[in-house]
Amino acid sequence: MSTSRRVFLRLAATAATAAAAGSALGCAASGGARRRLAMAIDVRKCLDVHGCRACVDACHEAHNVPAIPDRAHEVKWVWKEPFERALAVREPATLPAALRGSEVLVLCNHCDNPPCTRVCPTGATWKRDDGVVAMDEHRCIGCRYCVAACPYGSRSFNFVDPRPFVAHPTSDYPTRTKGVVEKCTFCEERLAVGRLPACVDACPAGAMVFGDLDERGSEIRKLLNERYSVRRRPELGTRPQVFYVI
């Protein structure tokens, strides 16, 4: 385990204790100082383990995400897309050969200015103080306005009952019902107990870095300071918090 990861875990644990102490007052999990949680994906490191699905499997198993064979009704939290589709590259010919057609991870961007939470008529999805765009599937009425608002296709709607399609259900995380929207939550349930998101933990290449952008010495801050990164469709003003380091 790297030093910075240990630092992050200690920080998260402190935050979790603070949250536990403050829960009687309904305090937010951020405790004192504001956090800005983000993820950086090192695209080249990810490509080194070509064909790897460790993060996808870890996420989908941890969250009872159904494997629906009908693509029209698919539910997915994190998956792989060709680079040019994920980053909306209009002229793939201008890309370096290594990136052209290569597969990169896509997931909810946990936008700093999310259009999905803006449109939700019931407050079933909202941005937390620490930047996580959260989702309450029990309040969701299934209007799919958030799906229309998301410019990234990161939200899935349960067109059918998902439970029969969960091969190995885990009791650590709730299953969902038909007729509600779901998506990646940056593993809020793991963050709450000081753990890293399941996908980050599962990555054999160490291609995913997760942390607090506002924390000076954080691994993600350092990586973004040192390397060039892009985000998906920044021109839309949504300020995605998932960075692609290339």
Place this chain on the structure above:
Amino acid sequence: MLEKALDGGRRYWLWLAALLAVVCAAAWCYALQLRVGLGVTGLTRDVTWGLYIAQFTFFVGVAASAVVVVLPYYLHDYKAFGRVTILGEFVAISAVTMCGAFIFVDMGQPARLLNIVRYAAPGSLMFWDLVALGGYLLLNVTITRVTLEAERCQTAPPQWVRRVILLSIPWAISIHTVTAFLYSGLPGRPFWLTALLAPRFLASAFAAGPALLILLCLFVRRWWDLRVADEAIRKIALIVTYALAAHLFFAAVELFTVFYGQVPDHLEPYRYLYFGLDGHAVLTPWTWASVGLAVAALGLLLTPAARARRSLLAAACVAVFVALWIEKGLGLVVAGFIPAPLGTVPDYVPTLREVTIVAGIWAVGAAMVTVFFKITAAVRTDGP
């Protein structure tokens, strides 16, 4: 007054029974959708709104269009519309009811629908749409009840209701503006992201809605006497002409910007509608049918002699209604989702069950209009 709806002939009851049969078929399909989920529709992960929401959008326009008969009568004292305002308001009530039904059947969790009120989110346009439509329904129910009662008693309607009617005029504009804002504020959907959407919605609504009103008046005239003057029909036809011209102008303006500007994000949904994209062209024939019908209808309506002939006027009104139904009740919503955020071109074709549910809601609207027009005719011919 409602008892007058019970006094109809054989044909009247047969018609209502036929509509009831359609509603029953739709209820059967909806029961299945409720059990299985929205998976029984043609909707997909990429095209998550389809026929239901498109129909909703179209009928909000029909509801708003009552204003084109209400405004001239109450603001300009245009007497010829005296007998037709209430019919416009009745069509509006039926259309708003249909809108509510379309929203309801589109919900993944309809039992939780009241969460929109319970956890009201003023930042969401859907909340404001509910407020606007609910208020509009309430206004029109009040107005029609009071004015028809006054008509039955052959007295002038009370003064206070005039204020309610004046309020209903901007309110009608607001329902369709807010409905346009549902779409036109989404950053990732360039097809809808245009300030022209609300004006376009209003223009097409003021053509399609009054065209329907003309057709209803001409049709109902065969059996019941609604006492609608020919002059009123002629004037409404003129309004349809202007609104249709405005609609086509707006559409042309949009096409210019998109095709001359050539920004790919804006271009692609239009290319999908008009020429097909990446070999997907389900909506192309519909789009051209819509354009053809609208242009033909404008040609007819711009000819005073054609507008004066009842058969040609009816044909033009059918063309206007169908053209705008395709444009708004089909293409507008679907094309907004194409291409999908990840660049793919998904197909959407409604299922038979979906179409049956839509037909059922149409039948509810038709039944409401039938009963309302029947009552109005009875009030006007039976005397007090």
